[in-house]
Amino acid sequence: MQNWINNKDDSDNIVLSSRIRLARSLREIPFPNRLSDEQGLQVVKSVEDAFYTNEETKNKFSSKYLWLSSESENSSFLEKHLISSNLINNHKKAAFILDKDETISIMINEEDHVRLQCINAGFNLDETYSIANNIDDVLESNLEFAFDERFGYLTACPTNLGTGLRASVMIHLPALSMNNQMSQVLNALTQVGMTIRGLYGEGSTALSNLYQISNQITLGISELDILSNLQAVVSQVINQENLSRAQLMKNYKYELQDKIYRSLGILKTAVILPYKECLKLLSNVRMGVEMGIIKEIDKSILNSLIVNSKSIAIEKYYENNMSDKHIDVKRAEFVREKLK
């Protein structure tokens, strides 16, 4: 697997990353929200024992205990989608096992006892699922998961019942947004049982033009069907986005180039840069790179800027407790430096 942020591969233009998440619960142990902190720590121990069974996993992975790490460390893992806010809420009894490349994260005592997650660069659902499945097998050989012959895997929330599988892709859809076609896409996706969400919740969506498309249904359908359905749907969205881009380029060539190049110019020169504006400009520049209009910028830099120019990341990089304006100044400095 390849960390999506550092990905330099140009083949998957529109899909930034593919993600597989499996929800598993331990048999005859109350769900995490019913566990005392002490019981929670026992669960952490059990999962670790089940996972660290050979030298390879011991070398490539390490455990992070949320009760030991600072709020800003936890937030920075959250920004990178390596853990969830649910896990942070349970920080007194929550931990996660992370690989060195930051592509695999096994959350312990999130909503379920085990939430295994693999994030891969590009549009690679099958490969990503196969890796997640292997890790799931390792865990299952040493742990007893709650499983029902009729329903499948039992989870804390019924929306995950069955396969416990949530597959998703992060996709960049600026042209569909510019052409006001996103609500259409959203309706179509909902009708075929898919969900579409923003990168960091609703607010940031329209700015970054980054969306997560994932399967809604986990029950009464096989893992392979979930994957192939999502694959088909995403391929269609990619086609629509490419069509929209071609139309824009045909009808508004200069306007589009103007938007893209100005965005790069502003990112390279701004002295005060609010995050929302930064996301919007990064999206424009990314579109330029994806369309081959801008050639000198590496997409991995744009990926890292999306993640690392959030206020909390900027404070972590420079200093804590800055004023909002000071953060915007430091963000501008950070972005200028990275795009030099």
Add this chain to the structure above:
Amino acid sequence: MQNWINNKDDSDNIVLSSRIRLARSLREIPFPNRLSDEQGLQVVKSVEDAFYTNEETKNKFSSKYLWLSSESENSSFLEKHLISSNLINNHKKAAFILDKDETISIMINEEDHVRLQCINAGFNLDETYSIANNIDDVLESNLEFAFDERFGYLTACPTNLGTGLRASVMIHLPALSMNNQMSQVLNALTQVGMTIRGLYGEGSTALSNLYQISNQITLGISELDILSNLQAVVSQVINQENLSRAQLMKNYKYELQDKIYRSLGILKTAVILPYKECLKLLSNVRMGVEMGIIKEIDKSILNSLIVNSKSIAIEKYYENNMSDKHIDVKRAEFVREKLK
């Protein structure tokens, strides 16, 4: 004298150019608007004969006959403030004598028979006047100007009666504009007998932040008093502008730098660039250069962009009869090229 557009001298930061204009009419010959084209051509001949009396003037100056030159050539001299629209209106009988550096222009058959004009770089009213005065002496030694012992020089319009002298400076006042102090400045200048106008009439003023301050009164006051009054007033405006800049820098350091650097970023990257936006951005960048915030840009490039990025100049440089949008695209290309 130094052509203000090419001026690389950094000493006069805020004043771009100083201009002296002398209005003179020939005795016992009707004012130009009462002349037939044929009579007009005789006036052109007389002024040329009076001026080209030695090898030096013959080598350094040449005559331009408006009835021979194209509309776009005439417009381009207008853009550079070397001739007036009045002269163009009289194009069938109008001419002007121009030096190689384009600092001295002797208009023939404008409102008056002779309108002598010297434009010098920077804040140099005395030197500029002294050169204009010398040329006036040469002309006067060979021509009979209409002169009245009581009033002074007689001119077609009474506003020029007396000295026939209009002295003006072109000055860049972005900070006073940003601080909404321009109406105050305007009132104060009017009260002391000065006029303030925009670079190309009212519309462009607020965008370029370039103003022309000149004496209103020409009658009952000596040439030297006109000059020293204007000098004193302009010095005061310079002080106010510098004060405003210092205040901005103190209270809005990052905002100011942001505005200045973003403007440069946009000028360097835009693909569609309307003239009004271009003027606004050039003013911001000029302010940055004048304040020492931007060091890598030469002011002479900014001067030339103000003049040469007007639509008519862009059409002349690339091709005629482009659509407005195409001009904006070519302007952007021109500006990017110059700022490389």
